[in-house]
Amino acid sequence: MSKPAMVERDLLVFSxxxxxxxxxxxxxxxxFSRDSYFVSLAGTAAIVTGFVAHIVVNALxxxxxxxxxxxxxxxAFGALALAFIGGWAVGGLSPTDYWSGLxxxxxxxxxxxxxxxxxxxxxxxFSRFHVRHADDGKPVA
Amino acid sequence: MTGMAYSVWLPLFALFYVAVMLYWVRVAxxxxxxxxxxxSAGHALSPWIxxxxxxxxxxxxxxxxxxxxxxxxxxxxxPALIVGGVLLALPGTLFFKRLWFVAERMRVSSQAEIFRVxxxxxxxxxxxxxxxxxxxxxxxxxxxxxxxxxxxxxxxxVVTRLTASVVLGFILFAGAGIxxxxxxxxxxxxxxxxxxxGIVVLSGFALIWSGGFAALNAGLLQLSATExxxxxxxxxxxxRFTSGLxxxxxxxxANTALANLSFAFALMGFQASPLVMKLxxxxxxPNGIAAGQTWVTAGFFGAIIAFCxxxxxxxxxxxxxxALTGLLGALQAGSPWFAAWIFIGIAAGVQLLAGLALFxxxxxxxxxxxxPYFHSRLSKERAVTLTRIAIAVLAVxxxxxxxxxxxxxxxxxxxxxxxxFQLWTPLLGITWLPWITRSAAVTGVGFGIAGVxxxxxxxxxxxxxxxxxxxxxxxxxxxxxxxxxxxANVAAVLIISAITNRDACGSEAKEIRKLFxxxxxxxxxxxxxxxxAWSVVLAWFFLAVxxxxxxxxxxxxxxxxxxxxxxxxxxxxxxWGLGAWVSGLGLIWFxxxxxxxxxxxxxxxxxYEPPPRLKKDKAALEQERLRILVxxxxxxFAxxxxxxFSFGG
Numbered sequence: 001m002s003k004p005a006m007v008e009r010d011l012l013v014f015s016x017x018x019x020x021x022x023x024x025x026x027x028x029x030x031x032f033s034r035d036s037y038f039v040s041l042a043g044t045a046a047i048v049t050g051f052v053a054h055i056v057v058n059a060l061x062x063x064x065x066x067x068x069x070x071x072x073x074x075x076a077f078g079a080l081a082l083a084f085i086g087g088w089a090v091g092g093l094s095p096t097d098y099w100s101g102l103x104x105x106x107x108x109x110x111x112x113x114x115x116x117x118x119x120x121x122x123x124x125x126f127s128r129f130h131v132r133h134a135d136d137g138k139p140v141a
Numbered sequence: 142m143t144g145m146a147y148s149v150w151l152p153l154f155a156l157f158y159v160a161v162m163l164y165w166v167r168v169a170x171x172x173x174x175x176x177x178x179x180x181s182a183g184h185a186l187s188p189w190i191x192x193x194x195x196x197x198x199x200x201x202x203x204x205x206x207x208x209x210x211x212x213x214x215x216x217x218x219x220p221a222l223i224v225g226g227v228l229l230a231l232p233g234t235l236f237f238k239r240l241w242f243v244a245e246r247m248r249v250s251s252q253a254e255i256f257r258v259x260x261x262x263x264x265x266x267x268x269x270x271x272x273x274x275x276x277x278x279x280x281x282x283x284x285x286x287x288x289x290x291x292x293x294x295x296x297x298x299v300v301t302r303l304t305a306s307v308v309l310g311f312i313l314f315a316g317a318g319i320x321x322x323x324x325x326x327x328x329x330x331x332x333x334x335x336x337x338x339g340i341v342v343l344s345g346f347a348l349i350w351s352g353g354f355a356a357l358n359a360g361l362l363q364l365s366a367t368e369x370x371x372x373x374x375x376x377x378x379x380x381r382f383t384s385g386l387x388x389x390x391x392x393x394x395a396n397t398a399l400a401n402l403s404f405a406f407a408l409m410g411f412q413a414s415p416l417v418m419k420l421x422x423x424x425x426x427p428n429g430i431a432a433g434q435t436w437v438t439a440g441f442f443g444a445i446i447a448f449c450x451x452x453x454x455x456x457x458x459x460x461x462x463x464a465l466t467g468l469l470g471a472l473q474a475g476s477p478w479f480a481a482w483i484f485i486g487i488a489a490g491v492q493l494l495a496g497l498a499l500f501x502x503x504x505x506x507x508x509x510x511x512x513p514y515f516h517s518r519l520s521k522e523r524a525v526t527l528t529r530i531a532i533a534v535l536a537v538x539x540x541x542x543x544x545x546x547x548x549x550x551x552x553x554x555x556x557x558x559x560x561x562f563q564l565w566t567p568l569l570g571i572t573w574l575p576w577i578t579r580s581a582a583v584t585g586v587g588f589g590i591a592g593v594x595x596x597x598x599x600x601x602x603x604x605x606x607x608x609x610x611x612x613x614x615x616x617x618x619x620x621x622x623x624x625x626x627x628x629a630n631v632a633a634v635l636i637i638s639a640i641t642n643r644d645a646c647g648s649e650a651k652e653i654r655k656l657f658x659x660x661x662x663x664x665x666x667x668x669x670x671x672x673x674a675w676s677v678v679l680a681w682f683f684l685a686v687x688x689x690x691x692x693x694x695x696x697x698x699x700x701x702x703x704x705x706x707x708x709x710x711x712x713x714x715x716x717w718g719l720g721a722w723v724s725g726l727g728l729i730w731f732x733x734x735x736x737x738x739x740x741x742x743x744x745x746x747x748x749y750e751p752p753p754r755l756k757k758d759k760a761a762l763e764q765e766r767l768r769i770l771v772x773x774x775x776x777x778f779a780x781x782x783x784x785x786f787s788f789g790g
Contacts, residue, residue, distance in 0.1 A: 004187070007327065008189075008190070010168075011327060018161075018335050019334060019335075023338070023482070026476070026478040026479050029478045
């Protein structure tokens with residue numbers, strides 16, 4: 001991909017997350033604050049929409065997630081999971097908060113294989129994780 | 142949730158904002174290291190980036206800060222605001238395409254340079270730079286002051302206005318000063334998106350807290366029935382012959398149709414300013430102009446103004462607690478994450494404009510005034526360094542004025558749009574009306590500036606300082622200074638063009654005229670539509686922002702048993718404004734595409750080769766110029782002090 005195209009793609013990605021990422025986060029927090037499952041669900045929907053939009057942009061520019069983006073996404077997921085588990089451990093979560101968090105993580109966890117299978121196909125998605133020892137130079141049996 | 146947890150969101154979001162900005166500054170500087178691009182992004186900005194940025198900068202934070210506040214305080218007396226998207230888009234539709242081709246042919250990248258090559262006029266170059274300075278110091282400075290006030294409000298006074306404005310100034314310098322035009326363009330896209338989201342979400346909260354659209358309008362209807370409030374929903378009359386605000390005229394009386402029309406002209410100054418021209422001329426192709434002006438600025442952002450900004454203002458009108466300050470305060474208390482997100486959006490809108498204005502002003506001072514007239518041997522690298530220094534100095538100056546001299550700031554801000562509107566005549570001379578001669582354009586702008594200054598507080602306060610009291614105040618006869626200036630401007634242009642030689646122009650001007658009559662000539666089909674276009678434009682102006690607004694007062698009102706009934710469930714004048722926006726969108730589309738004023742053209746424009754000239758050593762002349770400038774400045778200062786000491790005070 002040419003440099004100008006990469007810049008344009010990055011601008012679109014930043015713009016998407018500036019709206020849907022922060023909007024989703026704000027809605028999830030609002031849902032936790034008001035103890036409203038549906039508001040949290042709207043936040044989860046916003047984040048999922050952000051992912052979908054990101055994937056659409058990737059498809060338009062014929063590319064995938066960049067290593068930095070994947071790292072940031074996994075870190076954010078880990079931080080959110082940690083905060084959720086911490087909240088649950090100290091007993092600061094109401095049942096609605098609990099279900100809101102579980103919904104978010106379930107959707108995100110389901111989203112990863114769904115994304116990989118749409119991008120690489122079911123078998124290809126599996127191959128992303130499965131390390132073939134034949135790659136070290138020995139002939140495949 | 143604890144107080145700490147509530148107050149953490151604004152700094153957290155601000156930190157993200159700054160981090161993203163620095164990332165794009167880094168991207169821009171990395172790209173620039175491979176080649177030139179500090180001043181005009183290598184003329185390589187994508188059309189869609191420019192279209193989005195132009196729309197965002199045109200709207201800036203002003204519409205949400207000033208526009209919604211105006212509706213909250215003065216109601217719908219100025220419906221020209223509602224069609225702001227169309228008014229902002231109109232000048233770009235007229236000028237951008239042709240100016241882009243002029244710049245491409247002459248290999249220039251700013252409005253001041255276009256004036257120099259076409260008119261050979263240092264005066265117009267200086268005026269262009271002055272307008273950019275007014276935007277940087279006044280227009281943007283005033284908005285940053287408002288943003289700094291909000292920071293103080295949202296942090297409960299923990300972060301003072303002074304601290305906030307210093308931080309905002311540093312952020313501005315980091316964006317514009319280090320990254321240059323490329324960073325401004327790239328980050329501008331994200332700022333625009335943030336700004337639009339912030340405005341939409343804010344209006345959503347205003348609507349929810351007003352109890353929905355029907356409840357909001359029920360509140361407005363109730364308000365209109367109270368004594369003395371009916372005027373908040375009507376345009377009073379066509380004109381009122383007052384001496385102007387501060388000289389017998391009152392703000393509440395300045396709600397006439399001509400006030401609206403002349404205010405509309407002021408709004409039309411923005412896209413004629415050197416700020417937006419800079420963006421257009423940094424774009425790699427003009428083929429996105431029509432779509433950008435029609436669908437992004439007039440359409441999408443026009444809708445945001447007509448619905449969201451008007452809605453936020455209307456909520457504040459119906460319930461004072463829901464005015465912008467109250468709205469943000471309530472959000473901070475209940476949903477600080479939303480308050481932070483919305484605030485960052487509004488701040489991004491303001492910073493978008495402020496960064497561009499600082500950059501164009503800094504560039505103007507160094508590249509268009511200092512370098513050509515005082516130091517022609519200045520290298521490109523040193524010009525970049527000096528421009529960065531100029532931007533830093535301007536940012537500090539703006540910050541000082543925001544905190545120490547708010548009245549001056551306000552007076553300067555009031556000049557920026559009407560003065561930019563005075564640049565219409567030289568721009569028309571270049572693009573559409575070749576009969577406007579150099580002398581006419583220069584004198585016209587001079588008269589226009591005088592007309593604006595004499596009908597704004599800046600002018601009469603300066604004259605008052607020197608002991609001369611004008612018999613009128615701000616906007617006499619409820620006519621905005623933009624129109625007073627333009628009246629003087631057009632009169633001078635018509636008279637002087639009639640008595641001066643139209644063929645006495647430079648070889649570059651002849652080349653540009655040849656370009657427009659040859660390669661870029663309007664098609665026969667578009668020429669046959671000219672009379673239709675004139676009729677449609679005049680009719681739209683009459684009905685949407687002119688005397689026809691009087692019809693809008695009652696167009697959608699019926700007499701009911703218990704008083705007047707709003708037929709569309711909203712104030713008649715608001716509905717009229719929405720109709721004007723929709724028809725205005727059609728007008729912009731018609732001019733852009735059918736009249737081919739901004740439509741895509743696929744032609745290659747080779748660079749102009751000027752006739753070979755001997756290069757003279759200008760060092761001695763430039764030294765002399767500098768000496769004269771210093772001496773004139775010193776003499777002028779001494780004279781001013783003497784006059785003020787003798788007659789003023």
